[in-house]
Amino acid sequence: MANKTLIISAPGKVILHGEHAVVYGKVALAVSLNLKTYLRIRPCSDQNVQLNLPNIDAHLSWKPAALQFLLTAIDADVLNPKAASQEQVERLRQFAGIPEGCTDARSLSILCFLYLYGAISSSSRELPSVEILVWSELPTGAGLGSSAAYCVCLAAALLTANGTITCPVPQEKDTTRWNEDELELINKWAFQGEKLIHGNPSGVDNAVGTWGGVLRYHAGKIDLLSRVPTLRILLTNTKVSRSTKVLVAGVKDKMNKMPNIIKPVLDSIDAISCECERVLAAIASGNAVDKHYAILEELIDINKHHLNIIGVGHSSLDRLCQVTAAYGLHSKLTGAGGGGCGLTLLRPDTSPTVVEASKRALKDFGYDCWETNIGGSGVSLHSPSSLQKDISQLLCDVDQAKLQNAKPTMQLTSHILK
Numbered sequence: 530m531a532n533k534t535l536i537i538s539a540p541g542k543v544i545l546h547g548e549h550a551v552v553y554g555k556v557a558l559a560v561s562l563n564l565k566t567y568l569r570i571r572p573c574s575d576q577n578v579q580l581n582l583p584n585i586d587a588h589l590s591w592k593p594a595a596l597q598f599l600l601t602a603i604d605a606d607v608l609n610p611k612a613a614s615q616e617q618v619e620r621l622r623q624f625a626g627i628p629e630g631c632t633d634a635r636s637l638s639i640l641c642f643l644y645l646y647g648a649i650s651s652s653s654r655e656l657p658s659v660e661i662l663v664w665s666e667l668p669t670g671a672g673l674g675s676s677a678a679y680c681v682c683l684a685a686a687l688l689t690a691n692g693t694i695t696c697p698v699p700q701e702k703d704t705t706r707w708n709e710d711e712l713e714l715i716n717k718w719a720f721q722g723e724k725l726i727h728g729n730p731s732g733v734d735n736a737v738g739t740w741g742g743v744l745r746y747h748a749g750k751i752d753l754l755s756r757v758p759t760l761r762i763l764l765t766n767t768k769v770s771r772s773t774k775v776l777v778a779g780v781k782d783k784m785n786k787m788p789n790i791i792k793p794v795l796d797s798i799d800a801i802s803c804e805c806e807r808v809l810a811a812i813a814s815g816n817a818v819d820k821h822y823a824i825l826e827e828l829i830d831i832n833k834h835h836l837n838i839i840g841v842g843h844s845s846l847d848r849l850c851q852v853t854a855a856y857g858l859h860s861k862l863t864g865a866g867g868g869g870c871g872l873t874l875l876r877p878d879t880s881p882t883v884v885e886a887s888k889r890a891l892k893d894f895g896y897d898c899w900e901t902n903i904g905g906s907g908v909s910l911h912s913p914s915s916l917q918k919d920i921s922q923l924l925c926d927v928d929q930a931k932l933q934n935a936k937p938t939m940q941l942t943s944h945i946l947k
Contacts (some may be wrong), residue, residue, distance in 0.1 A: 534571040537679035542674035542737040555799035561741040563902040566665040566678035590758030599647030607652035672864030680722030703912035744930030751868030756813040761875035766897040767845035767866025826859040833861040
């Protein structure tokens with residue numbers, strides 16, 4: 530473990546187009562979200578292994594000797610990541626006191642940490658005494674890739690701390706990134722963490738968290754688009770809970786009952802994703818920006834109706850679209866639908882007055898709303914000196930709360946490291 534503090538961030542994700550159609554071999558576009566998860570790792574002064582996750586009220590500390598079994602229980606090759614076996618998962622559950630079948634965020638986050646910490650440390654045959662603090666701007670369970678961002682941060686931190694990958698020196702804007710081979714290794718380990726949390730993930734969320742930008746997902750293949758702009762959006766969480774499994778099953782039922790109707794809709798969603806990809810490249814090149822933003826807005830409107838046709842809309846999302854339309858803005862669901870989150874495209878010249886009025890109107894319905902960007906960078910290493918005052922104060926608050934054995938009270942929203 531290098532004798533220094535590392536601060537790492539990874540973005541969440543939204544789906545621009547292709548929800549549900551991707552299950553049937555159609556193209557989906559996933560894009561990084563400038564709401565992030567942050568991780569601080571540093572040597573532990575009391576020689577323990579500490580994990581602090583204040584967003585989900587998890588504060589744990591182990592003696593390295595108590596974790597020594599990880600080196601034999603998880604005999605991993607750090608350069609060739611592999612999934613945890615059922616036997617390994619069961620042993621980790623028993624150690625952490627997690628009942629079988631327990632799938633709450635706290636339990637799965639601890640399980641993921643134990644596996645990645647043990648597997649990545651096994652190459653050096655030494656368990657480092659570290660203190661890890663993770664905090665996030667991303668709500669859990671909203672389809673925004675919060676678990677993947679956590680896994681990406683953990684993988685990057687642990688791989689850097691034990692010297693498997695380099696510790697690059699922040700340069701531009703006091704942040705920096707790893708080289709392509711190192712990013713690939715971070716992504717592979719993050720994917721193993723995602724498997725512990727989600728069972729059979731696509732790999733899209735951790736790939737977005739690693740590389741950022743826009744990813745094209747088609748028939749199991751993930752490609753990073755080379756020319757993409759950064760777009761402004763409103764991201765709105767309706768806070769209506771839903772089951773992705775139930776929604777996917779509902780689309781399948783419609784497909785089985787009415788294939789001649791539903792298949793053309795899915796084909797059209799595929800065409801929307803491909804056209805959006807073309808338009809994004811044109812905007813990135815600086816060509817006819819106003820014209821191409823108009824096309825993006827049309828694609829959003831068309832896809833919104835398609836998603837309602839296949840049965841994944843919801844009255845809360847209809848209300849979101851109606852509210853923003855009153856201000857001349859265009860919105861659609863992002864993710865599984867049935868509630869959850871929606872995105873609203875903002876043009877470069879959309880006035881702050883319109884944005885603020887839209888946010889107020891949405892909040893009046895009880896929704897959470899953020900103005901943010903999509904298409905930015907992936908996992909990054911930050912210079913501690915680049916932290917804004919509110920981040921520094923947040924870290925002090927967490928440290929003080931730990932000393933007092935109290936739950937930290939924090940407001941974690943998009944103003945943090947904006």
